[in-house]
Amino acid sequence: MRQSMIDRRSFLLCSGAAFALGACGNGVGGRGSATIDARVDETRNYLFSRYPGTRDLASKAYGVLYMPLVTEAGFGIGGAFGRGALRINDVTVDYYSAAKASIGLQIGAQQYAHALFFMTQDALSDFRRSPGWAAGADLKYATPEQGASIGKETTEIDPVIALVFGQAGLIAGATLSGTKYTRIIP
Template sequence: MSRRKLLAATAAALVLAACSTTPMDPGAKRREIDAKVDNALAELYRSEGTRQLVDRAEAVLVIPDIVSAGFIVGGSYGQGALRQKNQTIGYYSVGAGSVGLLAGAQTRTMYLLFMTPQALAKFQQSDGWTIGTDASVAVIQAGAGVRADTLNASNQVIALVRDQTGFMANLSLDGTKFNRLAL
């Protein structure tokens, strides 16, 4: 077996291992996701202006633990909840794949804010919603404070992405796909 094939097989095994989960009672899984979403929102609200931004949104999708791992070939996966007026209205998974110069693993939290009823409806009615194909998403950095009144009114979907060190800027989310979970 060539070294390249061995590396590709190892990377694929790592990605599959990171994405596999043990089956869990659906009620317990919903409670687990909701608890993680509550913690992620509490963390978000520590940054200036973010609560006002979320309050302005029709709904917010919170994916608290997106795990990305790989070596040359990589993937990301996470589960979260769609909240409207502090009530969970659906559970979703997110996944993405990549090929290139990458090695290692990281965890991050993603917040997708649906700013218009039309954007929210399109997301909820889709059978697998993909950033860059089904919607254009504005990625903003919230670390320095967010003023909701200064955001462009044409931004129908806004993303905030936080890793262990803070909010991430200049991040491409194109190709990231969301699917509704049957929980």
């Protein structure tokens, strides 16, 4: 029993530290909606210019959540944090944070951007109604290499398509599994 209490405390302490580290450089601390919107504009423009098929994908989507900068750090136990905006018809309707905790063989830090394309009205509605939406089984991952042609693929059967791009850092890979999205007021 004592061992499990120490393990839980260690996990919570390290998760909190990783979360705080992940929050560094993500606009936490009152920079507001103008900063988030500017970063989202840059991210969207980069995404469309670098992966042209995503422009078509965005035009078919009922909404797109852009997360311009997610910072992830870990040493056995890790965390990630970022802020972004949900856009419908390319107009910001809500702001969201993304938080993730992980445990396993990991060391290092990285930053990346990602976008979630909501391909059905139901998927978008579920996301917006939820007090905290977690990336789950209804999410299809696309790779940056698919970004050039993803708009040509059939997307009607995938309610949410996630594209992770712009990775920089020392942790191999970037994944959204276990990421929780929460509406915020910047």
